[in-house]
Amino acid sequence: MNVDExxxxxxxxCRAYDIFIEKAREDQIDRNSRRKVSKRFNDDKMERAAQKSWHDVVVxxxxxxxxxxxxxxxxLRWKNxxxxxxxxxxxxDSxxxxxMSE
Incomplete structure (x- = not known):
């Protein structure tokens, strides 16, 4: 089974993705609020950062x-x-x- 599978x-x-991505999005919003206005991420960039964090977890x-x-x-052996x-x-559960931390 490869990473994408x-x-x-x-x-x-399971709900691991849903749980993680909600926390990652909240974390990105929090981080963004602490950035200087000129350095803030737009919504798409924050979403990409959250998705990249998920990908890193899966890898x-x-x-x-x-x-x-x-x-x-x-x-099939992996699934079993x-x-x-x-x-x-x-x-x-994890x-x-x-x-999320900085």
């Missing part, structure tokens, strides 16, 4: 999941491993507990 699997099977999550046994395994070990539930 994992990203879609997460979005389809990191993918790297942590990828082991010798999963590295070259089929997407994730389901058997309740990884999405833990991932979603997103709920996440506090």
């Amino acid at each position: 994992l990203d879609q699997y997460i979005k389809d099977n 990191n999550f993918h790297e942590k999941l990828k082991s010798d046994t999963l590295k070259k395994a089929s997407p 491993f994730i389901e058997e070990n309740e990884i999405l539930e833990s991932f979603e 997103m709920a507990e996440l506090e």
Whole structure:
């Protein structure tokens, strides 16, 4: 399973993305309010920053999941491993507990 497949699997099977992206957007709004008026991001740029943060989280999550046994395994094997070990539930919980920082 590549990063994009994992990203879609997460979005389809749990609320981690929704939880994270809401927090990332709020964080971007907060950061933007502290910038000088001339340096403030527009809405599109803030959204891109939030989406990039999500992508970075998924890449990191993918790297942590990828082991010798999963590295070259089929997407089905990845899904079975994730389901058997309740990884999405833990991932979603960690997103709920996440506090954005500077």
